[in-house]
Every structure is written in C-alpha cells, then in structure tokens.
Amino acid sequence: MIAAEDTRTIKKLLQKYDILKRNVVSYHDFSKKGRTNYITGKLEAGENIALVSESGTPAIQDPGFELINECIERNITVTVVPGPNAAISALVLSGLPANNFLFIGFLPKAGAKRKNKLSELATFPYTLIFYESPNRVESLTGELIERFGDRRASLVREITKIYEEVIRGNLSDILARIKEKKVKGEVVLVVEGYKKELIRSFSEEDIRKELIRLLKQGISKKSALKITLSRYDIDKQRLYNIATKI
Template identity: 40%
Template sequence: MTGSPRKLQPEASRTGPSGQAFEPGLYVVSTPIGNLRDITLRALDVLAGADLVLAEDTRVTRRLLDAYEIDARLQSYHDHNGEKIRPVVLERLEEGARIAIVSDAGTPLISDPGFKLARDVIEAGYEVTAIPGASAVLSALCIAGLPTDSFTFAGFPPPKTSARESWMEGFATAKSTLVFYEGASRVPDCLASAARIFGDRQGAVCRELTKLHEEARRGTLAELAAEFAQSGAPRGEVVIVIGPPSDDSWDQDRIDEALAIALAEMRIKDASALVAEQSGWPRRDVYARALALKDASR
C-alpha cells in the first residue's frame, strides 16, 4: 500500500499565471485531439507554469505551445526512453518541481506510456493531479448514438486476424458498450472480425473527431463491414464503438437448445461456430457446451 502524498514546505508552493496555487507534483494534462481550441484555461495555466513538460513527441507539443505563446521546457517521454526518464522525474519532484505530462492528443495515460510514470510517482508519495479535457473515447461515445450508461474501453485490437478475433471473444459476453481504437488501414478487416464475433449488433465508426472532416458512420456491424469492404480504409484517426447485446439474451439453456438442433445436422466445430455467432457467446465457451452435450448423449 502506498502512503499519503509527501508534505511539502509552504514555501514550495507558488501561484500560476492565473493566480491559483500551483503546488509541486505531476500534472496529467489533457490536450486537444484535433481542434486546438479544445484546451482548457487550467491546462494552459499548468503548461505555462510547469518547470518541465513531458511530451510523447516534442514537435507535436511545441506546435500547441506556440499557438498559445507558451515557452515551456520540453522533454520527450515515450515507451523507448521511459525507464531512463522516470528516475530523473522523481529526482526533480524531490526538489519541488512542477512537472506536466501530455500525449500527442487527448488525455494522457489512455493507451500511452504515462501510466508507468503516474504509478511510480504515486508509489514515491508525490501528488498526481489530473487536468481534464479532450478525450477521443468520450467524444466518440457522444456521437455514436449507442448506450452510454455503461461502457468498456478496450484499447487497440491485435493486428492479426486470429489474435484479434480471440481478443474480441473475451468481450463477447460483456453487457456494456465497447469502445476501441483502430488504425485506419485495418478498419475494414477489424469490422469484418467484429461482425463475426459480436453478431448483428449496432456499431459506429467515428473518424477525425473534432477536426474539419469529422464523421460518424452508423449501422449494424455487418452493414459497416460491407460498407468499408467496398469503400476501403478510411483516412485519419478512428474510434470504433460497438453497442451492447440486445435484451434478447442467451442463457445456458438457450445455448443448449440451439446446439442440440445444430448438432443434429453439423459437426461440433460448425455447430459451435453457428451458435456463437447467433448468441454472441465466445466460441470457446459454446464449443465446451457442445462437447458436454455430446458426451451426455452417449
């Protein structure tokens, strides 16, 4: 268990550009995902007052800072140098520094290496403060037209088909809306996999959020898969949203009934694949039930 944040001497605090108290610690700062106007006044205060700004790509962050005439000291922080930079950050925090971390776009720690830094800072007993703002996950949920009362952010799917579909099967019985990122070039293949694993659920492909060519295409997964198979891969940054299964849920009794009908005409493998597609259950779970039914009938 980590202890409470370290107590700093009163003289360690100072005021930021807006006059608010600006204490030493790590500040996780959300930045725009496209439209540069989507940054908060508080975020600008922190970036202007920080002793050091950690950036995924300093060139990208410099463009943002230049747009708001902020002259901050930048340090790259990413997967390849994180092990080296984290001890340096902790040393600076020990000295009473105010350090901000940003990603190229959106909220840091969401599918980027900032998590390890925040974890180490917390374990060392220093303050971590979130400066909220733009997020592609939340923006996509807002325009997808799918339930938002419960959702699961799943990150990036694996690139290869077999690994991707196995990964998707792990979410097949989830009752919440699913949100994940995908590289634009893989969107057609990803939607084809989603249609096979999740069945006839509703989905949305949200592209270029907050930018000039923002777009959301909606429909069943099968419809979206067919549309992108014909049109090809989209351009830009993509978020895929998949609605939850319908209220017409499949319990084990219904699975067994469907399997009994399918097994009368099909091999176990084919019957399991069919029922899994119909029900939204993971194929491995349906296959296990099919084996159990076969064994019980002998």
C-alpha cells in the same frame, strides 16, 4: 518543465500562445523507461512538471501510465487537467447506451490472445469501445461480425478535425461502407453490448430477405448464417433449408 509525447508539437503550441519559454523534454514509448526516473527525481526535488500527450489523454492509450504509477509509489502528488479523449467523444456521438461501457482500446494483433479476448467480449452486456488503425478496421469489423453477430455500431474517425465523420448502423452496414470507400485517419469503433433477446415473430420471407441483405454486403454465406442465428429464434436446420433456396 513539460514532458511531451512529441516535443515539436508542444513547442508550436507554446509559441502560438506566447507562453514563456519552458524546458521541454520528450516522454514517449521509446524514452519513458529512462525518463521516468529522471522526471520523478525532478519532482522530488520540488519542481512542477506537466505531462502532455500528442492528441489524447496521458495513460489512455498514450504514454503516462508508468510515470503516474511511479509518482504514486513515491508519494508524489499527481493531479489531472481534463482533456481530449477519443473514446468518450466517440461514445457520445455513437448514439449507443453510454450509462455502462467498456473501453477495450487496441486488441492484441493476432493469435490466441486476440481470439480469447473476442470470445470473452462476445457476451459482455455493455457498450464496447475499440481503437483500430484505418488499415485494419475492415478486418476488425469482419471479425466482430463473425464473433458477435450483426450488432448496432458506430465508426467515428478524425474526431474534432476538419474531416470528422460518424458512420452509424449495424456492423454489416459499416463493413459495406469501409469496403466501398477506404477509411482514413484515427478510428474509434463503438459496438453495442450483448443482448439475449431474439426476434421471435418472423416469416420465412423475413429470413430470406435478411440473408440476401447480408450477402449483398459482401459477407460470406457462413457468416450470414451465423449472424441470422444470433438475431432470430430459429432452428438451425430450418435456417439452412431456407438458405439453400437462395
């Protein structure tokens, strides 16, 4: 038996490779509650069942966590066949440190939970991996600039597909690119972890150029000041004095 997030897709795959007919059942976010007991019952009766997701790895932002846990609770043997994972692929393509990282997935959509999570991550020292929809990635990138400063980042979309694209630079560069051309497809945003080091050797002209660069990218003056403070070892009042001359 095969338990699939989308039975239509798996049936096409089975047909393409002329695999013998299998009993295929759905296992997705709307069916998993009832299906979990059904599948574990079949497993306890001695059947072998494969769990597949639509375009990723089960339990990694895809259905599977509850079923796997239930199998473990019932002492049912579970094994894994390594498969596609957008987070790891995007991390490799990003060019950012990959020896230590934190997979975030989708943030809470709004409210205190989202704000608290972003505050918690602001000083996390390792590379961060976010999933986001193409319609909300501009908003997320802006929020990250506000909370984290203008860190190095990489936006990866449509991994392994015809229109695969990797945008590297600072968060402000990525935001400017998104504003210029709407992003489509599945999106992974990889962001550099927190660094305590500040730029200590700079001139007033360096600061002025940095502020102008950020403002030209459509970032608000308030956000541009925050970003500059996060990167340079400069007194807040001195920074404001420079900003008033722009």
